[in-house]
Amino acid sequence: MLKEVHGCQVCAGVLPLGPRPVLQAHPMARILIAGQAPGKKVHLSGVPFDDASGERLRAWLGVGRETFYDEKSLAILPMGFCYPGTGKAGDLPPRPECAPQWRARIMAQLPRIELTLVIGQYALAHYFPGRYVNLTEAVQDWPNRAPDIIVLPHPSPRNNLWIKRNPWFESALIPVLQQRIAQILRQPGSP
Template sequence: MPIVEEDQSLISAVKNCRICEPYLPLGPRPVIAVAAESKILIIGQAPGTRVHQTGIPWNDPSGDELRRWLQVDRDQFYNPSIFGIMPMGFCYPGKGGSGDLPPRPECAVHWHSKLMAIMSKVELTLLIGAYAQSYYLGKMKKKNLTETVRSFDQYLPDFFPLVHPSPRNRIWMKRNPWFEDLVLPALRDRIKMLIRK
């Protein structure tokens, strides 16, 4: 089902959003990629500087790792009939003391439900990182991100919580080998099944 004119005008409004312009060190550049026919929705944190520069979501080492986890190539990943991509914060939020600042809160509150309304075919939402998990799982999330991700099967079939695939999380991956052994095979099985549908 193609995006109808009013849906296209919503996406245009998102891409021209200036709600939190005063707080953005590099200025606004909302980065999303959604379509009415998307089957899998990816909700991450916020664009980094490389994604801000290119305007292409997950176009960085974290994206390379995420595609490895999903076992999809770039063509599949950027095919809107398969994947919709909508971060918690649409613009680069700036640098903090230990990495990028948290996603701006305005985006999810103002835009997420409107965008989800046009993506009626979504069968699985990947919640990548603590911000997405807190927002969408609420009281259902566990005491921390590790336990939430370890309990991934409790959130199926709607949600699949994941740690962020940032190179900064290599230590976490080494400490939690169950992620590669148990979580990723289950994730890949679901992704393959949805792509084939």
């Protein structure tokens, strides 16, 4: 199926740099990172979260690159698999064609997911349509969804102000998140 995804041309005429689906998945994966869409740097490298956002996300998770890019441990399925282009306030939203085309089919191949990390407003809208007023409210609600699903702000450096205004995020949520990640990765049957 990944070969089919990588050959996708559904948005060929509307993507500024053309299609280049960037994702990571394996039936053994136990953690799902549901992000937004690759940025330009990630599009060029073809490696998910191969940028400053990825560095921050790996720090939040308490894992190194080797674990993060182990497809048998972590699946990375953004809402849009290709770089959507840039607008006035940053990258454009994920293309709306992508999630309906691929998401359910790929998720059906990931039966072992124990923890889903919903990252950013577009993933939040997909997983919890209309449930939260804003991303901050959803992130604060983590005790009501853990240990199976945790909403995170996007780890982009553009969110430095949000992180500064919400110190509880790094002091209360991140330690719990790191503990949960470590617990899943230590379980028998983990790669």
